[in-house]
Amino acid sequence: MTELDDLRVCGETSVGWCELTQPNETTDDFGNLNPTNRGFGVKDPYAPSARRYDHPEIQELREYLKNHNGFTGLDICDPTDLDRIAHVFFRDGFVVVRDILSKKRLEEFREGSTRILREILSYPGTKGRKYITETGRLPHRYSYGTSSASRQLLHDAVWANMVDLPTTTPILTRLFGNADYSVIGAGGDLCLPGAIEYQHLHQDIQESFQLSPERIKQAKQVGVKLKGDCSNQLSLVEQRLVTDFTPPLITINFLMSDLTYENGPIRQIAGTHAATHAPPPPSQEPAWMRLSTLVGADAGAAMFRDNRGWHGATPNLSKEVRSLPDVEYGAPWWSSSHIAKTMPFEMWNNLSEHGKHICRFVKADPGTWPPGAGVMHPLAEGRRKAKEKVKSKPD
Secondary structure, rough: OOOOOOOOOOOOOOOOOOOOOOOOEEOOOOOOOOOOOOOOOOOOOOOOOOOOOOOOHHHHHHHHHHHHHHOOOOEEEEOOHHHHHHHHHHHOOOEOOOOOHHHHHHHHHHHHHHHHHHHOOOOOOOOOOEOOOOOOOOOOOOOOOOEEOOOOOOHHHHHHHHOOOOHHHHHHHHHHOOOOEEEEEEEEEEOOOEEEOOOOOOOOOOOOOOOOOOHHHHHHHOOOOOOOHHHOOHHHHHHHHHHOOOOEEEEEOOOOOOOOOOOOOEEEEOHHHOOOOHHHHHHHHHHHOOOOOOOOOOOOOEEEEEEEOOOOOOEEEEOOOOOEEEEEEEEEOOOOOOOOOOOOOHHHHOOHHHHHOOOOEEEEOOOOOOOOOOOOOOOHHHHHHHHHHHHHHHO
């Protein structure tokens, strides 16, 4: 039995901790190590010098995180308390909600997350390394979305069945102000044990400050008090309120395991969804930002986050995978012109009526298979080849 047979995304596993994989290593499209263009693989200048579970620097960092990691008094809301959820979300740019996934749904998502990760890790590493580092990322970190040759996982029944849950739909409707939002993608991210580097703080999308009539209407629907209906009628304060309370995108990250001080809990910098400047680079990030993590959030919970907020992954010094599959949603006023049609028609046709409505922009035509869907590969070149060749559902 290989370690991939023992792979799981909840509890201890034997995957990870490859000492031959050097700190801050990354690959180009073809798997060549440490290219000039590192992409998303921004170096962590404070990373430990070796990727070994019992290395003295790892033990020192683990002890430090045990004593300091995590928000003090993290707000965790009940799924039915929509007003409190909205209050925390618009205040901080994210909110954690407990009990989003039933036991059955959680097990389904764990199974899907494990299955997809097994495919990603099935390609052997070079020069004795256990794994191939994903193109343009730091070691032991993978994206479910970008590792897919279609860049999404809406062709997978596990992800498709999570777009319209009885626990998430009322929350999204409250945060968007109405039920006319849309699914734009699904994937998520994960880190293996031994992901010793901090990922750089980043935003998934930047604010455009364009105020269409539809966006102003949404602001009113979520409770913003405005005097006018057009941007040139609004004061500068009112214009800013519109942008603050109408995120272009909201992502739901589902927790496959409890987030602890040592298993790579995601960090979110509260209030930065309204920031107009860029996040600090790793060399200038203060310690309190590196420690602003969601320690204490339990498996089955979910984080709803404004994609404009600063966030990043943290070191996984444990022996378990930290997996956060997601579904991504666009605001009613947000442009759908560049959204890829990555959900097969047959899968779309099995959704609820509301599910069909919110997946209207990602629905493929009948009889059409999204190019590359069903093939996972850590390298961009492998994904490119698959997208060119795979035009029908893989076996």
